Amino acid sequence: MTGTADTIDRFNTAFRLRDKDAMAALVHDDCVMVAAQPAPDGAAFVGKDACVAFWGELMDDESTTFEVQHVFSSGDWAAVRWRYRFGPTDAESVLGVNVTRVSDGRVIEQLGYTKTPGGLPLPD
Secondary structure (H helix, E strand, O other): OOOHHHHHHHHHHHHHHOOHHHHHHOEEEEEEEEOOOOOOOOOEEEOHHHHHHHHHHHHHOOOOEEEEEEEEEEOOEEEEEEEEEOOOOHHHEEEEEEEEEEEOOEEEEEEEEEOOOOOOOOOO
16 A cells, blocks of 8 residues: 555656656545635535546646645645746746545545635734
8 A cells, every 4th residue: 555645746746747647547536626716615526537637637738837845744634735837937826735635545535725816804
C-alpha cells in the first residue's frame, strides 16, 4: 500500500508534467472533488471519470502552471498549498489549498480553496 505523502507527491508530479495517464492511475473510482469555484461552495465532481476530466482540462491549458509550495500529510489526509499561474505575474495567479484524502494509494476526496479578490468584513 502506498502512503499518503507518496500518493500526493506522485499526483502533483503527474499534474505538473501534464501526464494524464499517471494522474488517472492515482484517482480512486469513488473520488469526489469539489473545485474552488464558483463561490461560495465550488462545483462538485463525482466519480473517477468526472474528476479526471476536470483535472485533464486544467492540464490541457499549456499557458498555465501549477506550483506546489508546501505539502503536509497526516494519516489519510494531506493539505497542499499551491499557486496556479495563468500569466507571468502574481496578479495573474491564484493561491490556494487542496485538502485531499487518500484511500488505498489513490485520491478519493479533494476539496479546493483559493484566495479570491473581493472584500470580506474583516478587521484592518
